[in-house]
């Protein structure tokens with residue numbers, strides 16, 4: 001048991017750290033891009049609505065595994081310098097794009113869920129489009145976004161496991177390597193890996209619950 | 223000839239909506255009307271006759287296809303007209319109040335002042351408290367809309383519109399969604415505003431209010447003004463057959 005800890009645990013921790021870094025970057029960039037795309041779908045002109053709609057449907061209609069292959073193996077064949085990515089870079093990019101589609105759907109749905117009367121009241125009092133969005137619509141949609149956002153972030157964290165296929169040394173990859181060295185540890189290693197994922201995901205869910213509560217003072221009838 | 227004479231000029235205004243199925247609804251058809259400063263105009267008519275649409279074109283919530291609307295010398299159809307500024311000066315009270323759900327009663331009245339008129343927070347708050355006092359719900363200033371009755375919410379909405387110092391107030395069935403026992407109070411408040419000289423355009427089914435407060439009434443049907451006149455005229459000898467039928471049904 002002690003041998004296992006000494007030989008395996010440090011590697012698993014390293015993998016967990018990698019998983020943490022990649023998922024946090026993907027959550028950050030994915031949320032940024034997703035908020036932009038979601039806004040463009042809910043409030044943009046004809047072209048952003050269509051263009052961003054196509055973006056979301058295309059990415060959601062294909063498996064993440066295929067997307068990561070395309071970013072890491074297919075794009076470099078164009079021989080363009082920008083597409084010569086390390087596996088870490090490819091992982092962050094692919095996972096950010098994946099995250100952004102889910103965030104975009106949540107953001108646009110939450111904006112559209114704010115009653116039309118709220119928009120009209122703001123408009124009738126002289127708010128311009130930006131002021132309406134900033135002072136009236138977004139504060140109300142924010143609370144609605146929180147619970148599904150927590151779900152997506154957990155989904156993203158769990159999806160980092162797929163990244164082992166392009167050689168990213170995240171948690172699952174480290175676990176596999178450890179088992180090849182110490183096959184008898186297979187059960188305890190994967191129990192430990194599952195526990196690590198849980199210890200990471202659960203606080204994320206709690207955090208979004210907390211954020212929802214914090215803005216629960218909104219007294220919305222929704 | 224009429225140009226420049228009237229506070230609000232509505233000339234040959236038409237508005238149609240294209241329906242998803244491909245049909246077209248002519249919601250407002252060639253409406254012309256002139257409203258003077260301090261006048262209280264009451265619009266009546268059956269459901270779907272275009273009352274709301276006409277009202278909403280007056281503050282630019284709805285665009286119009288043809289004609290011209292001029293408010294206090296400002297042409298709504300002119301490309302350089304600042305529509306946000308205009309809407310700030312034309313108060314609108316909705317059937318369903320539409321208070322900002324994430325703000326207290328006080329902040330509902332404060333926010334448009336700070337955001338649109340750029341008033342300081344303290345000045346806006348002073349104005350808001352005065353107005354909430356005036357509409358009779360100063361004690362509920364810190365309540366959210368969901369904690370207020372319909373009548374109370376509508377009072378806040380009226381205070382919110384008044385805080386912008388509007389040139390004219392538009393009311394679209396402001397009491398239709400209220401419990402019967404709160405209707406009277408809100409109508410009373412509207413009558414008070416009228417007696418203070420506020421220019422008002424009021425869409426309502428409250429004939430008692432119309433009779434008592436209106437300076438002039440118009441009856442709309444199928445997008446057109448069918449009949450126009452003083453309240454006495456409407457309630458004693460309406461000329462048009464459609465007006466007669468409508469009043470018979472509603473009274």
Ligand SMILES: Nc1ncnc2c1ncn2[C@@H]1O[C@H](COP(=O)(O)OP(=O)(O)OP(=O)(O)O)[C@@H](O)[C@H]1O
Nearest residue numbers: 239240247249267268269270271272273274275276
């Ligand atoms: N946004 C819209 N899109 C399509 N049709 C509309 C729209 N708004 C109004 N209409 C149609 O225009 C016509 C006039 O509607 P409007 O709401 O002005 O009537 P109203 O007199 O206010 O009726 P009510 O008493 O029921 O409020 C109706 O036939 C309505 O269905």
Ligand SMILES: [Mg+2]
Nearest residue numbers: 273274275395
């Ligand atoms: Mg109406």
